[in-house]
Each structure stands twice: as structure tokens, then as C-alpha cells.
Amino acid sequence: MDTHQRDLYPDVTAGGGLVSAVGRAAELGMGEIWPVPSPIDDIVGVETARGILSVVLATEERLFRVRVHIPGITWDTPGFTWEIGSTDNLGLLVEAVVAWREGVPFDELAARFTFLELDEFARALDKGEPASLQWAELLSTEFHRRQWNLLRRLHADEVLRRVFPTISHGAVRLRVDLFDGASRQVLVHEPDADRYEVILPGVPGADWVEVPTGDLIAYLRAALNQG
Incomplete structure (x- = not known):
């Protein structure tokens, strides 16, 4: 000091x-x-x-x-x-x-x-409702306009919209438990329109994996163990 x-x-x-x-x-x-x-x-x-x-x-x-x-x-x-x-x-x-x-x-x-x-x-x-407010904030903030397409696709799923989202280096991070730093989570990146890459942070040897558009929601649900 x-x-x-x-x-x-x-x-x-x-x-x-x-x-x-x-x-x-x-x-x-x-x-x-x-x-x-x-x-x-x-x-x-x-x-x-x-x-x-x-x-x-x-x-x-x-x-x-x-x-x-x-x-x-x-x-x-x-x-x-x-x-x-x-x-x-x-x-x-x-x-x-x-x-x-x-x-x-x-x-x-x-x-x-x-x-x-x-x-x-x-x-x-x-009230136990931080995820819904965070989704609304991200989907209405101009700063995150580049991620809106991906955010909307994820939010449209009734299961994923209950997971807490943040933006990290241009990718959308989904974390099951906001208060647990070691909670199961994924990072989703959209390098081009409707092309998606996913990684599981904290998993040894994890790397970005390209996931087909039609498989994205099921892949993320499985990665997060959310049905």
C-alpha cells in the first residue's frame, strides 16, 4: 500500500x-x-x-x-x-x-x-432465476450482436435456455451451475454462418470440435448432461 x-x-x-x-x-x-x-x-x-x-x-x-x-x-x-x-x-x-x-x-x-x-x-x-435475465441481457445488447444468431439458436431450446450463458472471447459459454466454477460447461463458437465449433473447458486434452448444425443442440445437451 x-x-x-x-x-x-x-x-x-x-x-x-x-x-x-x-x-x-x-x-x-x-x-x-x-x-x-x-x-x-x-x-x-x-x-x-x-x-x-x-x-x-x-x-x-x-x-x-x-x-x-x-x-x-x-x-x-x-x-x-x-x-x-x-x-x-x-x-x-x-x-x-x-x-x-x-x-x-x-x-x-x-x-x-x-x-x-x-x-x-x-x-x-x-429468486433462482439468473439464467433467464442473463439471456435477455445478451440478446438485447448491441455489443453482442455478432453472437445473436448463435444465442437465439441456443435459447430456442427449452433445455439450454435454463443454462447460464456468458460471452467469452467471442464464443458463447454455457455453464450448468453459475456458482460452481468447476460446473460442467461448454464453449460454442460460430466462425461462419451456421457453422459451429464446440470445446469442453477443463477437460484434459479437449480441443475444438466442429459440430454439424443439425446435431448442435443434441451435442450440447449431452455435453452438459442436460438430457
Whole structure:
């Protein structure tokens, strides 16, 4: 932590760094949360059933930025991350982290911690419906127009539309369990119109396989063990 940041976060410095400060604050008032050490001093993560909750120190002003991260299947596989708010109060931050980890309902979290920005996606998580909202987002975002043809083909299937989609390096990633980084998943790429390549991330020796258009849905269902 540089001199500027030490001036902004004297409580963190006095606590021996962000990991120690967060862990100690939790022990003093709210129970243990077992922060996960990070190779970066200004980031701390806490494993929860709702993903890894990470806290990042802002550099220009005193702010603890809170993010949720769903890891990829391997260290170099992209995950899924979104921000849920920020506060300058370390004690309040830790209280919110503990409540999140304990599974406090999102409506109660929003009422108790007004700095949290629990948007439509967070509420979809609470209702167990994140996949439907994510499909709608991808199919309506101009940035992903190049993938719309493939997305529509996949979404048209009543089984695959229940699987959580993301875009990774131009390919569509389908993951069965959003919160499990090792969950069964596939990557589908459309290099040309109606020509598809598929790979199973995390499977030793896996490589891209070209799949005929007529076989694509059945192939993906089988790869994901989704009937």
C-alpha cells in the first residue's frame, strides 16, 4: 500500500493490511468470515454460497468497493464478475459481507445496507432465476450482436435456455451451475454462418470440435448432461 493509500486507510494499515483488518473487524463484532488471501494487497475475497465476495480499495478516495465473482473452471478461464456497491465505512462493510455470507435475503440486505446496489440481476439470483435475465441481457445488447444468431439458436431450446450463458472471447459459454466454477460447461463458437465449433473447458486434452448444425443442440445437451 503506497503512502497516499495509507493516508486514506489508516485503519487498514493499523490492522496489518486489508485481509487482516477485515478478518479482525469481523471477529470483534460479527463472527468469523475467513478472508481469502490475495496476491494483491488491495484486494480481499470471502468465499460464500453466492460466489466470492471481493473487496477492493479505491485509490483516489476512501472507498471499499464490493464485487461478486463467480470463478471459471480453471485459473485462466474467465469467470463472471459484477459490482454491488461501495462504502467508506470498514465496520459497515464487514457487517454487510458477513450478512451476505450468511445468506440474508436480498431485500433485507438492501434495507440494512443502503450502500449496496442490489440490481435486477442480484434479485434474479435471489429468486433462482439468473439464467433467464442473463439471456435477455445478451440478446438485447448491441455489443453482442455478432453472437445473436448463435444465442437465439441456443435459447430456442427449452433445455439450454435454463443454462447460464456468458460471452467469452467471442464464443458463447454455457455453464450448468453459475456458482460452481468447476460446473460442467461448454464453449460454442460460430466462425461462419451456421457453422459451429464446440470445446469442453477443463477437460484434459479437449480441443475444438466442429459440430454439424443439425446435431448442435443434441451435442450440447449431452455435453452438459442436460438430457
